Amino acid sequence: QDQGKEKKIKIGVVFDLTGPLAGGGSELNYVGAKIILDHFAKSGVEGYKVEAVYADAQSKPDIAINESVRLLEQEKVDMVLGFFSSAQCVPVAARVEQLRKFMWMTTCISSAVFNEKGYKYVFRPQASGDQFGMMTMDFIAQNAKEKFGKEPKDLRVAIIHEDGAYGVDVSKGNEAGAKKAGFNVVLKEGYSATAPDLSALVTKLKRAKPDVIFHTGYNPDITLLLRQAREQGLKFGALMGHGAGYGVYEKLKEGMGPDATYIFNADPISIWLANQKTMDPKLSPVIKMVGEEFDRIRPGVAIRSAHVGIGASNTYIFMADVLPRAIKKYGGVDPDALRKAALDTDIPEGGTMLGFGVKFYGEGTPMAGQNERSFPVVIQYIDDKSSVVWPKSQAQREAVLPLPKGTTYSNQ
Amino acid sequence: MGQGRLAAWGIGLAALVALPFVYRDPYHLHILVLILIWSFAYTSWSMMGRFGLVSLGHGGFMGIGAYVTALLWNHLGLTPWIGIPISMVAAGALALIVGYPCFRFRITGHYFVLVTLALSGIVLQVITATRDYTGGSLGYTPNRAATNRLLALQFDDKTTWYLIALAVWLAGLVVWHLVDRSMARYALEAISEDEDAAAAAGVNVTAEKLKITLLSALMTALAGAIYCQYQMFITPDTISGIAVSLQMVFAAIVGGLFVSLGPTVGAIITILLAETLRIGFGTKAVGWDNLVYGVLLVLFIIFLPKGILGSVLDRLKPQRKVSPNS
Amino acid sequence: MQAFFDVFDIYLLEAVINGILLGGVLALLALGLNLIFGVIDVTWICYAELVMIGMYAMYFMVQFYGVSYFVAAPLTILLVAVLGAALHYLVIAPLLTAPPINQLLATGGVLFVLQSFATVAFGIDFRNLGIRLPVLAFGDMNFSYARLLSFVAALVGMVAVYLFMTRTFTGTAIRAISQDRQIMALMGVDARRIYLITSALGGALAGLAACLLVLQYDVHPFVGLSFGPITFLICVLGGLGNFIGGFIAAFVFAEIISLGGLFSDLEWGYVLAFAFFIVMMFIRPAGLLARRR
Amino acid sequence: MLEVSGLVKRFGGFTAVNNVSFRVDQGEILGLIGPNGSGKSTIFNMLSGTLAPSSGSILFAGHEIAGLAPHRIINSGIGRTFQIPRPFRRLTIFENVALAGFYGQGRHSRVKAEEAAERSLAMVGLPTDRHASVDGLGAAGLKKLELAKALATAPKLLLADESLGGLDEAEMDQAADMLRNIRDELGITIIWVEHIMGVLMRVVDRVMVLDHGEKISEGLPSAVAGDPRVIEVYLGTDAETTQAAAAEARRRAGGQ
């Protein structure tokens, strides 16, 4: 009853701060989200105080469920926000929906979260996993002729992925994309991210002789795979990563040294790389602020990971767009107000720090709750810098493709 | 059981049944339901664990209970009311298939521990590898029932679940007591000390061990199925595999293996401890909760080797003659 | 038929040889555990976590303080040896008379402690030594130097430990102590000292494994989970306390994993390996090399 | 009632029992002696099912029991004690014996098992108190417990392995009397392994001698005690005392 006196929105924020996923990028997302939440906590939103309650999901889905339930029912938060791992998003979304509470997913990408579920209170501005997989395939398809000099049906592609929600989802996108492009898929295989040895997989890859490898993984399995690939002399034309482990360049560099150069990665664009000319000018100072805060928290990092930006941008959309509308137009922060405000969202391309726009699929559609305007970009790491190479509209430079002669993995 | 104890049990039970109607905090009820379900699982484990049959394969049985039930429901639309017995039978069959040669060939001690460890490893990997059906490491969700909730054994209401879990837990205790007061207990104690001597007393060692293993596996599978129906989500890592098996052993021993309520106390302590530590440390001191948890665990086992409840009861009871081992 | 012959190509050979090299890694890991678990019958469930701490030690010394690998390695071995001795002194010694399951649990607690200690102290990042050893190439087949090194270390270590255990008085005492602790004093043996020596030795072998593993794997607080269970299975498959058996078992396991993974999904390699373990327990419960029972 | 023929047990390359044949008649006490390691306990282990014979046949009451599981053999009426007592320390004395009474008699009735336990305990002279712990028993007590457990299985044939080892002289005599009583009162046939000749010879009807796994002599106590081969490999200078004990026993038996 006395809650009514003080106008306040309490947000439960769940990321993995310990366990394997923490290092895989979850913690960076947490930092990004926290920077934005702290920023809004200073000023408040439309007269509402902003209070965030953080919880650590410990890289375990059960803990994520428990913590979400606890935040909602014990801490009485008005909504939950965050979630890195798709394995957590799927069950938590079901739970939250069942409790009729509001959930805003910043990071996890599995399409299984929404697929035909018909959720009403769950929203995700982030691109979904299959979009990642389609994007890289599309990129190669558009460049196959020119760069590899091969017809699509002669281009040998291998799809490998960790077998969690994330990898499986991306690989489905890969598969669909390969089919559409008419590639020759020579290998498709999943593996557990904790496998201590991947040499058998490398041997299979060697036998399959792919031109392009589409890989989805976390770290350290990426480092392990690529190290064993080097040791066993695997050669290929290009390596396409899909976010997660491939989003953390520092780790790639540490594990592979100079071999990290020329790797591709599909991810939401790093907010510091996004084309600011086509972007809403209001966002520039925010990007700058996030960068400065991040540098203060983590001094001396060569490339600010895209993960920070994902956490920050997707939180920003809620705080700057959805929340004010809920308060002003729908009179509060209860789940239904938030839901209506979310459904009203209509941000054009260039309206977010990640470049894409936001509009949610509505009730009755198979992906209800998913942002229909999001897309990832393909970047390439060259000389310790990452540059957008695809789609053309965002491209900052020409892709180096295939791997130049003389590099470790080059099959030229 | 004396009059006084009977009365105490009765009052305790009435209080437990009445609880959710009086106290309605959903999060606390949620934790209580989890404690009850895990208590039952730990009790199931200790059915055989107390006789020196230390199994690290129970994660496998729990996983089978959960996955078979959920798979039957999702793929064939078979109600859990039938699915659960089937899953229990499946777990029981597996227990027999592995148990029979184990006991026949006298696989005991460390060897038994590791065979069962391999068993839970297999179940885990099979669930992961058959990802096209089971969702792999991603986890698996039973489809929500469109119409008949009772048929699907799906309830959104915490009180219902609390009562179901309470009933199952009680059933576990009853089975524990039945075994404890049976002749089979003598046989199993004897077997755990000296199989040859037990056989020379006429005990069919293989059969007795199989029976208790079967019972324990059936109960554990039931625990898995109930857990799945309650959480509506399972992953191989949280319901199956080595980590879960170890968790069972921990809790049962921390609570006290040789007293009926020991595993329950173990569940209460480990779950509450983990929850409190996690919430207490929160995101302020990341990782410290597990550090403290680990240290406490080590201290418990060193200083209360009979488990918490076991040690407390020992202290309360007048000592019967003890002599140091020579 | 064609498919059948497709399988018998140079890659199969490579997989076989890679299996052998993975076997070297596993054998190295199993060596120290076999001493502790197999011989003195003490259960260190946290054995792989000791290796993890050793890997961190290597990482920090080499990467952070710029110590040369060859200086850091002996220091790491020493450090883990001390850790092993401390583990015994603090955790195992009070539990020697308790049922073995309590040792398993107490060291399980230590496993949590070490994991979260690593999380707290070193963070959750994956760390990499950044040493890139050359690769040995024979035509289309390539082999990792790091793995060859582990293989050699495992072989030398196995022979050394075997000789130590069978030829020396201390080695014999180590084998005796698990069978009758009380009367060790009658032999003039200070049981506490033997336990400490053995634990330090087991720790040192874990340290050795850490020095070589760090060349191949990233270090993170959970790296132990990938290896722990398999290491235990290998010790048993080879016959507890049987060092030659353990060595061979490591290779058998590695081959199954490697070849199983080549023909099907990686997980089926593990399923096969575990199933093989169970079946072997029935056929040869006392280990691969046991003659009779 | 027991007919053993061509019994062989090999451990790897070593033959512990080599082609041994013998028979035991209803109500008889057969003494089984022989040097250490001659295979006596091994024969017991095969008769009770603890070990499976390498070859040979064991007919008990007309049925072949060689290689059967131990519990089936025990249920068919053979009870045994172990040379080194193997009590169940986690059970009380009474429970130890009740267990044998229950499972040794085919798991029929708990009440009957407990009665059998009380009877057996009284027979060997152990307290029938239900809460007495095994830890309180000394060497003699443990030997008695072994015997009580075997008796509780209601055997027709009792295999007693060194029931006297570690007892003082007074207790040895008591134990020997006990074995005789068991036979006389309960009609149980007994095979008794023992190294204390002075006592053994007074009780047994017939003696069989093993050496290196082979039977080297069999017959009445006095005859065996005079067998030069037995004297050489087993009795040594004890031969005279043994002879005297056997003679005395015969005299007493004749006098009855």
Next chain:
Amino acid sequence: MLELRAVNAGYGTFQALFDVDLEVKAGEAVGVIGPNGAGKTTLMRVISGLIRPSRGSIAMEGVDLKATPPHKIVSLGIAHVPENRRLFPQLTVDDNLKMGAFMKEARGHYAERLDVVFDLFPRLKERRHQMAGTMSGGEQQMCAIGRAMMSNPKLLLLDEPSAGLAPVVVQQVFELVKRIRASGLTVLIVEQNVQQVLKVVDRAYLIEAGTIRASGTSAEMLASDTVKEAYLGV
């Protein structure tokens, strides 16, 4: 050589020995007899340091055993053949014997001592690679005595060495005791086999319910009423 004064000892709260005085002179063979549970084994354990006396003093050639850690007592020349042999069942006979020579002082003479032991027990030499646990009772007893002999002791403590042995072997054991003491070794022997043991020892103590009830030369003991009483259970 060995002197016990007013020794009290027990297990936990249970006291098994009450004010025991006992003396063994160099070169002597001394027997300890008494009924089951009298405390004979406890006495032996106190001497070899397996349990510590709660009161009283024990000295070996003037060295206070109470102040000596158990594993150092062997170095003073005391070798204990425990009751029930207590071999290492999973070690070979050879390794068991090796354990007997573990002390620094004994390691140098390992080969010589091995010859001595194999001379005494040729059977052990035949079985040197067999696991001790699979040997028959008598073989195990030989191995246990052999193991104790490996440390080249001055004083040998034997706890019921004849238990479970075939008559010839019992005779051999007692012969052996004679030979051992003839070679200048001092022996303290606990036995149930009163008749036999009194033939080989010089003196004996009768212990009952933890106290020394009688002592004297073998002849005195054989004639003593107290001894007869003790064994006839009056």
